[in-house]
Amino acid sequence: QVHLVQSGAEVKKPGASVKISCQASGYTFDSSSIHWVRQAPGRRLEWMGSINTDTGNRRFSQNFQGRLTLTWGTSTSHMDLSGLRFDDTAVYYCAKGGGNIWYRAWFDAWGQGTLVTVSS
């Protein structure tokens, strides 16, 4: 069974960075992309970016260009968001990409979510 387990909640000050990890199990890690999606209070789900865990290729939403770093290791992906603002307060999810084209993916498994609160 596929499982994605994320690191715990974070509280950060404006301007700081946050790093969230996503530990995958139950499938061959480099066979599927990992995507990052966030959900701010009262707002729709927002795709942030994705990483091909086989080649290391990445795609980013322009909304996060320059602030978002995606890395990966053994069965783990990391998301690093810098220059935090109050409106970055959200639940951040990692999700496993489905389908044969890594950047054109639906999300067939999700982590449990990590709440990031940006507060002074």
Place this chain on the structure above:
Amino acid sequence: DIVLTQSPGTLSVSPGERVTLSCRASQSVVSNLAWYQQKPGQAPRLLIYGASTRASGVPARFSGSGSGTEFTLTISRLQSEDFAVYYCQHYVNRPPITFGGGTQVEIK
């Protein structure tokens, strides 16, 4: 960016009723559309991909249809566990991937 508009925003229904949710894309996404169910405090759960293919383990009462810019998620007979928010998502070639604003299905 491709904008996905879901309607209605909220749907009040009784258990056992048939439910139809709509997702409209601002430009064609062909059949590159997925549907998710999200319950409070939980991550979204994949229901449908490719506009009409049920994900593994999803009950047959859930069905998806449509192509191009108009899509529908139908729940044939609503069960108590189906009260949730439903989102559509496109995954065409050009980023970003986007989601609709969601439809909340609540108990009447």
